[in-house]
Each structure stands twice: as structure tokens, then as C-alpha cells.
Amino acid sequence: MPLAVVTHAHADHAVPGSARYLCAAPSVSLLRHRVGPDAAIEGVPYGEPRSLGEARVSFHPAGHVLGSAQVRVERGGEVWLVTGDYKREPDPTCAPFEPVRCDVLVTEASYALPIFRWDDPREVLRDVHRWWQGNSRRASVLFCYVLGKAQRILAGLSELTDRPVYVHGALEPITGIYREAGVRMLPTLPVAETAKGRSFAGELVLAPITARGSPWMRRFGDHESAFASGSMRIRGQRRRRSFDRGFALSDHADWPGILRTIEQSSARRVLATHGYREALVHWLRDRGTDADLVGLAHPTDPEGD
Amino acid sequence: MQRFARLYEALDATTSTNQKVAAMQAYFAEAPPADAAWAVFFLTGARLKRLIAPRLLAVWGMEATGTPDWMFGESWSAAGDLAEIVALLVDTQRAGAPATSSGLSLSELIETRLLPLREADEERKREAVLSLWRSMSLREIFLVNKLLTGELRVGVSRTLAVRALAQHAALDPGVVAHRLMGSWQPTPQGFAQLVAGDVHDADLSRPYPFFLASPLEQPPAALGDRAAWQAEWKWDGIRAQLVRRGGSAWLWSRGEELITDRFPDLRAASESLPDGTVLDGEVLAYAGGAPLPFSVLQRRIGRQKLTAGILADAPAAFISYDVLEMDGRDLRASPLVERRALLSQLVAGRSDRLVLSEEVAGESWEALASLRSEARQRGVEGLMLKRRDSPYRSGRPRGDWWKWKIDPYSIDAVLVYAQPGNGRRANVLTDMTFAVWDGGELLPVAKAYSGLTDEELDRLDRWIRQHTLARFGPVRQVEPLHVFELHFEGIAESTRHKSGVAVRFPRIARWRTDKKPRDADTLQSLRALLRPAQAVHG
Ligand SMILES: [Zn+2]
Ligand SMILES: [Zn+2]
Numbered sequence: 001m002p003l004a005v006v007t008h009a010h011a012d013h014a015v016p017g018s019a020r021y022l023c024a025a026p027s028v029s030l031l032r033h034r035v036g037p038d039a040a041i042e043g044v045p046y047g048e049p050r051s052l053g054e055a056r057v058s059f060h061p062a063g064h065v066l067g068s069a070q071v072r073v074e075r076g077g078e079v080w081l082v083t084g085d086y087k088r089e090p091d092p093t094c095a096p097f098e099p100v101r102c103d104v105l106v107t108e109a110s111y112a113l114p115i116f117r118w119d120d121p122r123e124v125l126r127d128v129h130r131w132w133q134g135n136s137r138r139a140s141v142l143f144c145y146v147l148g149k150a151q152r153i154l155a156g157l158s159e160l161t162d163r164p165v166y167v168h169g170a171l172e173p174i175t176g177i178y179r180e181a182g183v184r185m186l187p188t189l190p191v192a193e194t195a196k197g198r199s200f201a202g203e204l205v206l207a208p209i210t211a212r213g214s215p216w217m218r219r220f221g222d223h224e225s226a227f228a229s230g231s232m233r234i235r236g237q238r239r240r241r242s243f244d245r246g247f248a249l250s251d252h253a254d255w256p257g258i259l260r261t262i263e264q265s266s267a268r269r270v271l272a273t274h275g276y277r278e279a280l281v282h283w284l285r286d287r288g289t290d291a292d293l294v295g296l297a298h299p300t301d302p303e304g305d
Numbered sequence: 306m307q308r309f310a311r312l313y314e315a316l317d318a319t320t321s322t323n324q325k326v327a328a329m330q331a332y333f334a335e336a337p338p339a340d341a342a343w344a345v346f347f348l349t350g351a352r353l354k355r356l357i358a359p360r361l362l363a364v365w366g367m368e369a370t371g372t373p374d375w376m377f378g379e380s381w382s383a384a385g386d387l388a389e390i391v392a393l394l395v396d397t398q399r400a401g402a403p404a405t406s407s408g409l410s411l412s413e414l415i416e417t418r419l420l421p422l423r424e425a426d427e428e429r430k431r432e433a434v435l436s437l438w439r440s441m442s443l444r445e446i447f448l449v450n451k452l453l454t455g456e457l458r459v460g461v462s463r464t465l466a467v468r469a470l471a472q473h474a475a476l477d478p479g480v481v482a483h484r485l486m487g488s489w490q491p492t493p494q495g496f497a498q499l500v501a502g503d504v505h506d507a508d509l510s511r512p513y514p515f516f517l518a519s520p521l522e523q524p525p526a527a528l529g530d531r532a533a534w535q536a537e538w539k540w541d542g543i544r545a546q547l548v549r550r551g552g553s554a555w556l557w558s559r560g561e562e563l564i565t566d567r568f569p570d571l572r573a574a575s576e577s578l579p580d581g582t583v584l585d586g587e588v589l590a591y592a593g594g595a596p597l598p599f600s601v602l603q604r605r606i607g608r609q610k611l612t613a614g615i616l617a618d619a620p621a622a623f624i625s626y627d628v629l630e631m632d633g634r635d636l637r638a639s640p641l642v643e644r645r646a647l648l649s650q651l652v653a654g655r656s657d658r659l660v661l662s663e664e665v666a667g668e669s670w671e672a673l674a675s676l677r678s679e680a681r682q683r684g685v686e687g688l689m690l691k692r693r694d695s696p697y698r699s700g701r702p703r704g705d706w707w708k709w710k711i712d713p714y715s716i717d718a719v720l721v722y723a724q725p726g727n728g729r730r731a732n733v734l735t736d737m738t739f740a741v742w743d744g745g746e747l748l749p750v751a752k753a754y755s756g757l758t759d760e761e762l763d764r765l766d767r768w769i770r771q772h773t774l775a776r777f778g779p780v781r782q783v784e785p786l787h788v789f790e791l792h793f794e795g796i797a798e799s800t801r802h803k804s805g806v807a808v809r810f811p812r813i814a815r816w817r818t819d820k821k822p823r824d825a826d827t828l829q830s831l832r833a834l835l836r837p838a839q840a841v842h843g
Contacts, residue, residue, distance in 0.1 A: 114372055115380045115393035233393070234384045235317070235447075236732055244318050255397055279379045286373070 005057060007084025008068035009034045010147060022050070024059035026095070027067025029177045030147065046095065049074075062086035063097035064251050065148030066178055072100055081265060082106040085274075087250065088257035089121050092155040093148070093183045097261075105267035106294060110252040110275035111230050112283075118230065118254045124247055125156035131226065131245055132204045139200035139223040143209045143243075146170045148251050149228055150206050151178045154185035157204075166191045166200065168207040168216070191219070230254070262289075308336055309344060309411040310444040316460045325461050329469035333500075339412035342496035347459050348466035349485060353415070355455030356422050357430055359387050362454055366391030369435055370398040381779060385725045385732055388450030396443040407440045419452055464700050474500035479699055482514040486557070512546040512557040513583060513629050513637065514699035518689060518706035525670045525709060528690065535641060535693050536665040536673055538685040539708055540624055541599045541795070542589035547575055547623055549582040550633075556588070556623075564588075568621050569611065574656035575623075581633030582651070584625040585697075586662065591622035596684045599809075600797035625652055626662035626689075629697055637697035644697070680711045686794070687711045713792035714808070714834055716826040717817055719747055720787045723769050724780045726754065733766045734781065737813070739791060743804070743828040747785055750804045750831060751793065756813030765816075788820040789813050796834050804828060806835065 004018035009030035014021075016035040023031050025043035032041055044050055046069065049058045054076070059069035064085040071082045081102035088097050118124075132140045144150050150171050157165070164187040167175065175188055191205060200220050209227065211217060227243045230250025238246035253261060258280065262270055272280045273295035284291035315328040329348065333341050367377055372394055380390045409418070418437060422430050434453065438446055451457035464478075467485065471478040484499050488510065521528075528534060544559040554575035556565045565572075568588060578584075590597040590605065597619065605611070605619040628648040629637055636644055652661045665688060667673035673688065680687050687710035695705035718739035726735035736754050740747035757765065765787075773781040792814045799807035805828075817824075 113380050113383055114370065114376060114397050115384055115390060117393075117397035234732075235389055236385050239317065240732065242320065244320075276379065276383075279376065283376065 003052070005052075005071055006031060007062065007071055007082065008065055010065070010085065013084060022052075022057070024061075024067050024069035026181060027069065029180065030065075030067055030174070033173060033177060046098075060100050061095035061098045063088065063091055063094060066094045066151070066181060066183065068094060070098075070100060072102065078103050080104045080106065081267070083108055083261070085110070085252055086261070087118075087253050088260065089118055091121070091152055091251075093151050093178060099261065099264035102265050102267050104269045104271065105262060105265045106271045106273065107258060107261060107280075108252065108274040109258065109272040109277040109280040111250065111254055112258050112272070112276040112280035114255045116230065116233060116254045117256055118233075118248060118250055121152075121156065121249060122159075124249045125153065126160065128153065128226075128228070128247055128249075129157055129160045131224070131247075135224050136202045139203055139205055139220040140226065141205045141207060141217070141220055141223050142226045142228060142247075143207055143212060144228040145251075146208045147174050149249065151175055151183060151185060152251070153206065153228060153249070154188065155183055158184055158186045162186065163204075164189050166194070166203055166205040168205070168211055170208045170211075171206055191216075306409045306411050306414055306445055306448070307406045307442070308332065309340065310442075310448055312344065313448060313459060314444065322465060325465055326469045326472065329461070329466060330473050333470060333473040337410065337412075338493040338496045340410050342491040342493060343411050343415055345466070345470065345485075345496065345499065346491035347457055348461055348469075349463045350458075351491075352455050352457060353419070353452055354423075356419060356453050357434070359454050359456075361427070361431075362391055362434075362450060363387060365431055365434060366394055369438065370394040378778070382725070383732065388454060388456065389447055391450055392443055392446035395438050395446055406442050407437070407445055414449070415452070419449075470499060474502075476500070476502075479514065482699060483511060486511050486514065488563070509550045509553070510548060510555045510563075512548050512555070513585075513635075513697075515544065515546070515559050515585070516627075516698050516706060517559075517701040518691075518708040519701055519703045521690065521707040521709040525673065525690065525707075528707070531668065531670050531673070533693055535645065535691045536667060537626055537662050537689045537691070538665060538680070538683065539687045539689045539710065540587040540589055540596065540662070541684065541686045542587040542596070542602060542624070545586060545588050545623070546629070547571075547578070547582075547584040547586065547625070549575055549578040550580055552580065554578070567606065567611070570616055570621050571623055571658055574658040577655040577659065578651070579632070581630060582628070583630035584623070584648070584652075585627040585629055586623050586625035588621055589624055590619040591624070591658075591660070592620055596624075598684060598797065599795060600807075620658075622658045622660050624660045624662045627697060640694045640696065641691055642693040645693075677709065677711060713794055714796060715790060715792050715814065716741065716750075716831055716834075717788050717820060717824060718750065718791050719785045719822045719825045720765075720783060720789060721747055721749060721785050722780055722782055723765075733762055734769050735762055735766075737789075739789060739811075740785070741804075741826045741828050741831055747822075748804050748828055750802070750806065750828070751791055751808050751811040753789075753791055753811045753813050756792075757816065761816055785822050788817040788822060788825050790815040790817050796831070798835065804831075806831060 001018040003020045003022065006014045006021055006023040009027055014031055014034050021031060021035065021039060021041040023041065023043055025045045028041050028043040032039060044059055046059055046061055049056045056074045058072045060072060062068040062070045062084050064087055068084060070084060070086065073080045079102040081100050083106065085108050086097055090096065144153060154165060167188045167190060169190060169192050172190055178185065224244045226245035226247060228247045228249045230248055230252060231237045232246030233248040269290040270284055271292050271294035277293055281291045281293055312328055312332045316325050319325060332344060336344060363377065384390050422433055437449055441449065467478050467482050471481045481499060489495055546557045548555040548557065555563060556568055556571060558564050590602040601619045605615055608615055625648065628644050628651060631647055649661055652659055665676055667676045677688050687708065690707040690709055692705040698705065718741050720737055721740045722738035723734040724736045725732060738749050738752050740749045769781060769783050772784040774784060775782040791811050793808040793811040795809035797807055799805065
């Protein structure tokens with residue numbers, strides 16, 4: 001593509017190969033990490049309009065991960081808003097979601113079922129902390145997505161302790177970018193640089209889910225495993241995937257959050273993408289809202305982006 | 306209630322038996338006896354009788370949260386557990402004002418809120434349930450829903466619960482297990498009895514914990530000298546203990562259900578025994594010196610009223626194979642060979658409804674193997690091998706008792722329907738229906754749940770979702786393309802099944818990726834299996 005307008009740096013929203021990229025200013029470093037050091041990336045401050053042909057384009061905080069944005073496009077008097085991924089809960093690593101009015105809303109629907117509602121994330125992080133504290137004789141391995149979720153956990157825990165956290169190599173460059181952006185987080189130690197045979201008892205380890213079951217895990221011996229994802233609200237998901245604990249911590253909007261966002265947008269037409277988009281469209285149509293599907297269906301676990 | 310909910314989550318969360326025991330022990334140490342008693346009730350696998358039908362729970366949940374039918378269905382696909390979906394819906398709907406905890410204790414909840422609903426009409430039940438939901442946290446609502454529908458299952462085995470209780474009370478697990486048998490009640494007194502230091506208690510009716518055999522997975526020659534082992538037929542009936550004490554008699558099933566009243570025709574046989582006797586054995590339908598098929602006994606069990614006609618069609622007998630108590634003395638520590646000698650004397654000539662389980666001769670393992678191949682004709686499930694010098698143990702410790710079953714029946718059938726399971730695999734299509742050919746049509750003959758690995762299940766789950774022809778609620782009709790080898794333990798005529806046959810304990814043995822649907826079995830070949838099972842008994 002000659003020009004890609006990017007909501008955030010997750011793999012399903014940003015791919016290498018475009019001639020130019022436009023994103024929210026705080027997203028530039030993460031996007032560069034994703035699409036390559038030589039890419040032509042221009043960061044635009046939140047709220048500042050930019051002309052692209054006949055359209056005026058601006059970025060507005062989506063509260064999803066560092067630099068994530070909703071993209072507002074105005075052309076011929078009509079306003080479209082593409083939310084990208086977003087959430088309405090507080091997150092110390094990024095600017096909070098900002099409601100934007102529009103005519104046509106393109107919303108994500110990763111968790112668009114009325115069984116999904118998130119507890120206050122500060123409470124969830126207190127649970128994570130208690131779990132870690134309670135495992136004094138074994139390592140606590142917490143699996144999470146490496147861009148966003150991991151840093152949100154490190155930032156949230158920094159309110160509760162100042163103990164360092166061990167991290168998998170995949171987390172390091174991204175966590176470094178967050179630190180450069182001024183996000184306050186717990187100190188991190190690379191697992192790879194610890195001495196052979198060292199005990200991880202009582203330590204917290206953050207790792208991508210892909211590390212699960214890999215030889216990399218052997219060094220932790222007998223350990224407690226947990227997963228931080230919105231899907232962990234479902235008991236069957238926790239049990240089926242045999243985690244010792246599941247923490248329902250999501251970077252996507254829950255059901256009340258999606259409905260509130262649609263209402264606040266005052267859009268006359270809603271297009272849904274990701275996850276349970278069919279359910280959301282059905283629900284909105286039953287209530288007389290003009291709604292339709294857009295984009296591709298999503299993999300079952302939406303915490304991967 | 307909060308405390309029990311935390312215990313439930315701790316047990317649900319970990320797969321480590323040590324951690325489960327530690328969690329239960331901690332609970333027993335801090336819970337008031339009234340709550341601990343109910344916890345024991347659930348942890349040992351007992352359940353409350355269903356207070357409301359699952360369907361009603363769903364309807365009330367939808368009404369209370371304004372959730373339409375179709376949306377409930379979508380939620381079902383995502384979570385797969387009714388009690389949980391209703392709890393989640395209620396919890397989501399009150400966003401912003403989540404209830405923290407009801408403050409009710411477990412025993413208060415059960416005794417003052419739930420049990421009184423037994424007598425209530427539907428409207429009062431509904432009001433009570435909605436008001437409980439309003440006052441409770443998410444995890445409490447989930448447990449209450451499970452209690453209401455009589456489906457609360459806790460993630461521990463009975464043995465593990467007994468171990469935790471024994472460690473808590475510093476008692477031998479055998480003592481606790483024995484105290485829990487029979488008519489134990491979940492009351493503070495009941496709990497006090499369980500953990501009391503005095504071990505000379507004897508409830509007259511109480512049976513002993515059963516000794517369960519393990520399946521023999523290696524060739525019998527691996528057991529060593531044939532002469533060290535006693536061989537018996539493995540009877541296909543109801544495992545039971547016959548307890549004769551204080552002038553009365555009780556018959557206990559292995560599920561610790563008192564079944565004395567179901568078998569009035571065994572009363573005379575039991576009363577012919579001297580006081581202070583406990584026998585271990587099997588209840589069978591038995592006529593003319595030979596067992597009748599299990600389905601005959603099953604028909605009798607299904608009847609509310611035992612008419613003279615039924616008793617005549619399916620006369621019961623107690624085939625006894627061990628004596629656990631004689632003259633009021635616990636014999637379980639004596640070697641089997643001694644117990645066996647006492648048993649033959651004890652049982653001989655008392656009643657034609659009290660039969661000694663004969664030893665099967667077969668002097669070498671080879672000879673025994675060839676006798677075993679006749680098992681199906683004899684209407685038994687195979688052989689039992691018991692070490693002659695072994696004590697009567699409790700539970701399923703390996704090494705002394707083996708069941709050497711005949712190979713199961715086997716057919717190749719085509720997958721035609723699938724639906725999500727419950728519990729651990731709530732989101733995966735694990736409950737599958739299989740069909741065989743009848744003329745040009747596939748006729749469903751068996752529903753099987755287990756046998757595939759998680760990987761195979763996941764692969765199949767993806768395939769099914771892509772090849773669904775039609776949906777009926779949670780049930781998906783799939784393209785009939787995949788063939789599976791099913792094993793089952795028995796087969797009988799059935800008027801309740803469209804195929805005219807019912808198979809017992811079907812399970813998936815293998816995914817026959819090498820076979821095409823046209824290679825699957827026919828109803829005719831399935832019916833042919835009926836014959837050997839019935840031949841002996843005419
Ligand atoms: Zn996404
Ligand atoms: Zn994303």
C-alpha cells in the first residue's frame with residue numbers, strides 16, 4: 001500500500017510493506033519495531049487533523065495499548081470513526097479512551113457478549129499480586145501478550161511492590177520502548193541472563209503464551225501457571241487450558257463498554273469487526289440500529305492483538 | 306459461603322493433589338462445624354436433590370437480565386455451562402454496582418434458603434432465587450445455581466476428601482471412610498462424629514469401604530506364579546455388601562446407597578446369616594444356577610413398584626466372594642485364603658439366593674486364558690484375579706486385585722452429530738453421536754464422550770465447526786465423513802432407541818482416518834452381536 005493509516009502496532013493491525021505509515025505520535029516507536037527500522041512513519045499528535053486528499057483524518061486515544069488510536073475520517077460532511085481495538089477501563093500505560101461522535105462507527109466486537117464484563121483492573125492486579133506473594137516456594141509464571149498486556153501488568157504491580165520481575169526475551173524490546181515513553185513499571189530482569197541452575201522460587205515471570213510447553217520453561221521446574229486474558233472470565237477456558245489461575249484482564253472493551261461507546265458515538269450506522277461481531281450486529285438490529293458486519297472474523301482468543 | 310466459594314475455586318484451580326488436600330484441610334480448620342459438615346457432603350460426592358429444572362434457571366436468568374433466547378444460545382457456545390452463564394449474565398447486567406458477598410454461611414444458605422424451597426411453588430422459588438442473585442457475588446451466584454439444579458460437583462475424588470479430613474482430625478483415613486459410609490448426615494453433630502478421637506464407634510448398619518480392582522494391562526504371566534492367585538468370574542451385576550448385625554440386615558451398593566428395599570427377595574437369605582457378618586459380593590438376576598443378562602436386572606431397578614411378576618421374571622441372588630466380618634470380628638487384615646475358607650463354610654447350604662462365587666480352576670495362565678474366552682457365553686465380564694495372601698484393602702490400590710476383562714465389543718461407526726460437553730471442555734464439541742448403515746441410511750446407535758486425546762478433539766472440533774450441516778440448539782449435524790472405532794461393554798434389545806438396540810458404556814477407541822464412511826458397520830452386523838450375549842439364557 002502507498003499509505004497505511006494505523007490504529008496501533010499489534011500484528012493484525014500493522015503489517016510491514018507499505019510505502020508510508022501514519023499513526024498517533026506515541027505509537028511511532030512501537031510501529032517501527034513492528035514494521036522495520038527503515039519504514040517511513042509519521043506520527044500525528046492526538047486530536048490534530050491531517051488532510052489526505054479530500055478527507056480530514058485525526059487520531060483519538062483508544063485506551064488499548066501505548067499509542068493506540070481511533071481514526072476519525074471526515075469527508076464531504078460525513079464522519080466515520082474506526083475504533084481499532086479499544087477498552088474503557090483505566091490503564092496507566094496509555095491515554096484513556098476518548099468518546100468521539102460520528103455518523104458511521106466501525107467498532108471492534110472481540111468480547112461482544114453479555115457474559116463479558118471486566119472487574120476493576122486494579123482489583124485484578126491486586127489478585128495477581130496476592131497470587132505471586134502466595135507462591136513463595138515455586139515460580140509464578142504469568143503468560144500474557146507481549147505488547148501491551150505485559151507492560152500494563154508491570155505498571156499496575158508497581159503500585160503494589162517494587163520487587164523486580166523476570167521476563168522472557170520477547171518482552172524486552174517492547175518493555176524498553178514503554179520505558180522510553182515514560183511509563184512507570186517494575187524493574188525487569190531477563191530470564192536468559194540468569195545464572196544456570198538458579199532457583200526462581202517466589203519470583204514472578206512474564207512470558208508469551210508461545211513459550212508454554214517449550215524447553216525454555218524447564219528452568220522453572222515445578223511452577224504455578226496463570227494466564228492474563230479476558231477469556232479467563234470463563235471457567236471452562238481456564239480449566240480447558242489447564243492454567244492454575246486465570247486473570248480476567250483484557251485490553252478489549254467488555255459488553256457494557258461496547259454498548260456505551262456505541263451510544264456515546266451517536267452513530268446512525270454501526271459496523272462490527274472481530275470476535276462476536278455477529279451477535280453485536282444481531283443485538284443492534286433488534287433495537288432498530290442500522291448495523292452490519294465488516295472485515296474478517298477473528299481468532300477465538302482475541303487477547304493476541 | 307465466601308469461604309466455601311474460595312475453597313471451590315482453589316480446588317478448581319489446581320491439579321496438584323497435595324495442594325487440593327492442603328486447601329481442604331485449611332477449610333476444615335477454620336469453617337464452623339455446620340458449614341464443614343455440608344462441605345464434607347459435597348466433597349465426598351453427595352448432591353442435593355434438584356430444586357429447579359435447568360430450563361427454569363435459564364428462563365429466569367434471561368428474564369432477569371433482559372437476554373433474548375438467541376443471545377443466550379451465543380453465550381452457551383462461548384461458556385457451555387448453564388449455571389455459569391446465568392451467573393455471568395447477572396453479574397454483567399448490574400455493571401457498576403457489583404454485590405460483594407451475601408454474608409450468608411454455607412449452612413445458612415442451604416438450610417434456611419434452599420431446602421425450604423422444596424415445598425414452594427414456582428413463583429415463590431423464582432422470587433427467592435432472584436433475591437439471592439441480587440445479594441451475591443459472581444462466584445456465589447455460580448455455586449447457588451449449581452446447588453439449585455443439583456449439579457454441584459467439586460473437583461476432588463472422595464478418597465482425597467477423606468484424606469484431608471483424616472489429616473485434619475489426625476485419624477486413619479480408613480476410620481474416616483468407615484464413618485462416612487451409610488447414613489451419615491451433614492449436621493454439626495455429624496461432623497463432630499467424623500473427626501472425634503474415639504475410634505470404637507460402630508453404627509450397626511455401616512458397611513466397609515469397598516476394595517476395588519484395577520484393570521489388568523499386562524499379560525497375566527507378569528503376575529508370577531499362577532498358584533499364588535485365586536481366579537473367579539467377573540460378574541456383571543451390582544457390587545454390594547450384605548451387612549447382618551443386631552438382628553437386622555442391610556444391603557449397600559458400591560455407591561453407598563442402601564438398596565435393601567429394592568431386593569425383598571434377598572431378605573430371607575440375609576436373615577439366614579448369623580449376627581455380626583459382613584459379606585462382599587454382587588447382586589445379580591439369577592435363575593437356574595446361572596446369571597441373567599444385566600439388562601434384566603436393570604429393568605427391575607427401573608421399576609417403582611416391584612410386583613410379583615417382576616420378582617418372578619428377574620429373581621435376584623447375592624453371589625458372595627468375600628467375608629469382611631464374622632462373629633463381629635473385622636477380618637479384613639487376614640489373608641484372602643483364610644477369609645475364603647471361612648466364607649465357603651459360612652455360606653454353604655443357607656439359601657439358594659446366597660451363592661458362593663466359585664473359584665475358576667485353570668491350572669496355568671494359558672488354561673485360564675482359554676476359559677476367559679468363554680466369558681461372554683457364560684454372561685460374565687471376564688475374570689477376577691486376587692492374590693491369595695492379600696488383605697482386604699480399601700479404595701483402588703494396585704497390585705492385589707485385578708480385573709481381566711474380555712475384550713470389548715467393537716464397531717466402526719460414522720460421526721453424525723456433535724455438541725459441546727460440560728466442565729473442562731465446555732467450549733469443545735466433545736459429545737458425539739455415531740451412526741451405522743441401515744439400508745441406505747445412517748441410523749444413530751451410540752453417543753460417546755471419551756476416548757480421544759485433547760489434540761484430536763481440538764482438530765475434530767475445528768473440522769466440525771467448518772462442516773456443520775444444521776444446528777438444533779447446541780447440537781450440530783455434521784457431514785457424515787469420519788469413521789470411528791467404538792468399543793462398548795454390552796448390547797441389549799431396546800424399544801426406546803430407534804435402532805432397536807442399546808449399547809452399554811460406549812467409548813471412542815480410535816479415529817479410523819483410514820476408513821471411508823461406506824466401510825462403517827451396518828445395523829445388521831451390530832444386531833449380530835446380540836446373539837452370543839443372549840444365547841445362554843435363551
Ligand atoms: Zn485486534
Ligand atoms: Zn490490538
